[in-house]
Amino acid sequence: MTAAAGNGAPPSTSPDTPASSASVFATGGTVPRSRVFAWALWDWATQPFNTVINTFVFTALYLLTEAFTSPGVTEDDLSAQLGLAVGLAGVVVALLAPVLGRRTDAFGNRKRWLFIWTMLLAAAMAAMFFVEASPSFFLLGAILVAVAGVFSELAAVNYNAMIVQVSTPKTLGKVSGLGWGFGYIGGIVTLVIVIVAQLSGWFGIPDENGLPLRIVAVMCAVWTVVFSIPLFLSIPEIPPVPGAMRSSFLGSYVDLARDVVRIFRHDRPLFWFLLASAIYRDGLAAVFAFGGAIASVTFGFGFLEVVLFGVAGNLVAGFSTILAGRLDDRFGPRLVIIGSIIGLVAAGLGVFLLRDLGTLPFWIGGLLLCLFVGPAQAASRSYLARSTPPGHEGELFGLYATTGRAASFISPLAFAGFIALFGAQAFGILGIVLVLAIGGGLMFLIKPERGTADLR
Structure with missing residues (x-):
């Protein structure tokens, strides 16, 4: 890997240092506003996982409540078990993220893998519908939350890397801020929807067996799919890099160590x-x-x-x-x-x-x-x-x-x-x-x- 762009030397185009022709950031081109908006909308699309599922609603108000406790297992024990699951998921992300990111750079399939991880994230949230309010379903819920976290993190690697396709050196900060801002606001909009639904008695939906909150998880999944579509329709895939070294999966770790x-x-x-x-x-x-x-x-x-x-x-x-x-x-x-x-x-x-x-x-x-x-x-x-x-x-x-x-x-x-x-x-x-x-x-x-x- 070469030093950062702008240190006085041009980026290398050697086999182990590819340069993507899709990067308008590097070429100084212009980016249509519709493409920037489509990119930022992905943050809006996926933020409900963090805000509704992970922080305020599904885990805090459902999965970690007395509905899932059993003799000898308290709510504190549930928190510890969920923490273990999420911690193990973090280890998986730490091991996979840089290597998978490196391979998408070389193979030119950044958008494809962003699509795959995003859809898997939505699928994991939708599957939370099957987590019934019973201690026997806690393990399923914890696994789905942890696995969804892995998909979210791996998707974010490709999404963050895509920022150079929708910005220039003069607009990079504004575009990055727009994405984060859309994410915060999208998460709050979904949270407000949940609050309104709760205050309205869940619009008549029976509250037995945690059904309303399980439906909320499905809503988050649908939200993610619908609002991520503009990105996949608007932003082109990066091309494969001619002459790039395409190591085996395990060999990519050796290449990664060399790059570090x-x-x-x-x-x-x-x-x-x-x-x-x-x-x-x-x-x-x-x-x-x-x-x-x-x-x-x-x-x-x-x-x-x-x-x-x-x-x-x-x-x-x-x-x-x-x-x-x-x-x-x-x-x-x-x-x-x-x-x-x-x-x-x-x-x-x-x-x-x-x-x-x-x-x-x-x-x-x-x-x-x-x-x-x-x-x-x-x-x-x-x-x-x-x-x-x-x-x-x-x-x-x-x-x-x-x-x-x-x-x-x-x-x-x-x-x-x-x-x-x-x-x-x-x-x-x-x-x-x-x-x-x-x-x-x-x-x-x-x-x-x-x-x-x-x-x-």
């Missing part, structure tokens, strides 16, 4: 970015993962308040991400990342220090946290896309997924460790803030090479 060594030797800023982003992205994930629990336990929010905060937080994150994309294109993704992390650290400390003043500090500080989360995520994708040599997008975004998975234990351990050390959940906020600060501090140390002004 090349990155370390020849593009040290990219190597350290993968490390730094893995740390602070885990902190970003923790903001949403533990936000509801902090609101409930530390600040005394009831169920409706937690859900309303979730809606408000995601809306704030969605719109701020879309707007911050313009700052990315103007000032570069590195400065957006650093500025966002500074804002996150300040807001997190504010929530902790003002925790005794009631719920208002959490509403203000929590929404400020959401304000900065989306821009940091979108700018991270932009940074990597700008740093990646043409034809290596799938491989690098696969590594991006792998490093993120490898660091996914840091924030949960920091959160739990600070609680254990100080004896109160509020101190877990400091654990999350510490992880963000460490990742952000590493970003301060990364200096783009001469000629990479678009990273700044």
